Structures are given as C-alpha cells and as structure tokens.
Amino acid sequence: MSETTPLLALPLIAAAQAQKHVTHNEALMLLDAATQPAVIDRGRTTPPGAPMAGDRHLVAAGASGEWAGHDGEIALYDAGWRYLLPRAGWRVYVAAERITLVHTGVDWSDLIAGTPSGGMAALRASEIEVDLAGAWVASGLVIPNRAICLCVASRTLVTVTGASAYEVGIAGESDKFGAGLGAAAGSSNIGVIGPQAFYADTPLRVSAVGSAFTGGRVRLVLTTLAFAI
Structure with a gap:
C-alpha cells in the first residue's frame, strides 16, 4: 500500500502506526493549503523574513536557500516550510497581482485557452x-x-x-x-x-x-x- 495519496501526496496512516495524530495533522495541513489555493505572490526565490502561519507563496524559478529545488511549487509556512507539487489543471490566485494562473503540467500560465503544443490566448x-x-x-x-x-x-x-x-x-x-x-x-x-x-x-x-x-x-x-x- 502506498504511503501517500496519489494526487495530493497526503500522508496515510499505516496499520498499527504509533502517534497517528502526527500523520493525520500533517495531511490536514496540506489539504488546508491545497483547498481553494491562493498565494501572496509569485516572484520570490527565497522565503520572506517573517512569514506568518498559513502564508503561501508560488516559488519562482531559480529558488535558493530553504526553497532550493522547489521551483514552481506552492510553499506553505507552518512553523517551517511545506511544499505542494502542482499538477496539470490546478488553479491558484495570486493576490499581489489579482490574477488566476493555471498549471499546464509544465508551468504556471495566465492562459484562458490553450493547445497541446503550447499555443495560448x-x-x-x-x-x-x-x-x-x-x-x-x-x-x-x-x-x-x-x-x-x-x-x-x-x-x-x-x-x-x-x-x-x-x-x-x-x-x-x-x-x-x-x-x-x-x-x-x-x-x-x-x-x-x-x-x-x-x-x-x-x-x-x-x-x-x-x-x-x-x-x-x-x-x-x-x-x-x-x-x-
């Protein structure tokens, strides 16, 4: 049996697992971040200096420091940084720009219509x-x-x-x-x-x-x- 769910990669509780609440709470935190996703901004390559619990950012390309290796992912702060790996079709609202982006399976785009080869409007x-x-x-x-x-x-x-x-x-x-x-x-x-x-x-x-x-x-x-x- 897989240790995570197939779509959101939420951790699953194993049979006879000790401290089940830890796994359960971690899954709830990730689900909370993935539901109706909205991020503060999308231009940062490093974390902000004083994040608040629940803050979410879309990690920009070329990320370093704590965000290294998480380009294009949604970074969630909760006493530390957690990350959501987007899939094709995910939509996220960027508050700083008041726009909605959709993930194409490759990257985030503001397209309203597109083709399989990358054509877009x-x-x-x-x-x-x-x-x-x-x-x-x-x-x-x-x-x-x-x-x-x-x-x-x-x-x-x-x-x-x-x-x-x-x-x-x-x-x-x-x-x-x-x-x-x-x-x-x-x-x-x-x-x-x-x-x-x-x-x-x-x-x-x-x-x-x-x-x-x-x-x-x-x-x-x-x-x-x-x-x-």
Whole structure:
C-alpha cells in the first residue's frame, strides 16, 4: 500500500502506526493549503523574513536557500516550510497581482485557452501611475507587439495643474483612449475601443490640454489579449 495519496501526496496512516495524530495533522495541513489555493505572490526565490502561519507563496524559478529545488511549487509556512507539487489543471490566485494562473503540467500560465503544443490566448491587465509634467508624458505602459488592445482606463489620483484637462493615447493619436479628461482628483474614464491589433510595442502617453502640465498624477490600466504559438 502506498504511503501517500496519489494526487495530493497526503500522508496515510499505516496499520498499527504509533502517534497517528502526527500523520493525520500533517495531511490536514496540506489539504488546508491545497483547498481553494491562493498565494501572496509569485516572484520570490527565497522565503520572506517573517512569514506568518498559513502564508503561501508560488516559488519562482531559480529558488535558493530553504526553497532550493522547489521551483514552481506552492510553499506553505507552518512553523517551517511545506511544499505542494502542482499538477496539470490546478488553479491558484495570486493576490499581489489579482490574477488566476493555471498549471499546464509544465508551468504556471495566465492562459484562458490553450493547445497541446503550447499555443495560448491570455487576457491581461496591467497598471501604472504617472506623474505629469510638460506637454506630454510617456507612461512606461506599453501595448505589446502582436497584442489586441481592448481598453485603456484612467483615473486622476492627484489634481492636475497647469493643463485644463488631459488626453490618453499613443504617438500620433493623443486622444485615442480619452479626450478632455477631468483634472480634478477622482475623475475617471474607461477608454474602450473596438479591438485593435498592434504590430509593434506601442507606449501609452498622457498629453496636456490647454497648457503644459505643472503637476498631477494619473493611473492608467491597460487591458489586452495576448497570444503565443
């Protein structure tokens, strides 16, 4: 008889085993971690300095120290580190990024559809905060090459000064995702467009209306469909 369950590798109590509660409690801890799995983040290669009981992390590639040899596994802290080895079809929510990943049997992916050979489609959202100065500001947020852009939303975080309003767009189309946007803190816009493919990395920019920016801060959220073959 196997010493562990075939799917979650939960330890089984052996016949006439002493201290059965130890094995039973260990199985419960692993089951607790594997049920509705959610992790704090997925970018760490070494454990955090002061973990709390129940903390879970998705171990990044190239892990070292206590996490060495556990790349791609879910690390659970309980007075020490335990690990869950994922299988194809497992899903995990990454709280730091507010995304759900699925395990393909090879690695974790944000795909929403895929093929056996690795083709995939993914719906992605990313955000950035931009300090405003001058006639326009390159945001640092880029529509990727070979992606379909769906929307660029914006919110004024700190009241815009200098300019009477602002636009969100790209080079040559400064108002593609919104024109005459509010300078007051709290103003927002959802810049939905008809799905458009982009064939080069295309930075987003924020442009001043009326006069140059002398201050202010906005947040941009870019939503795209991405693909792989």
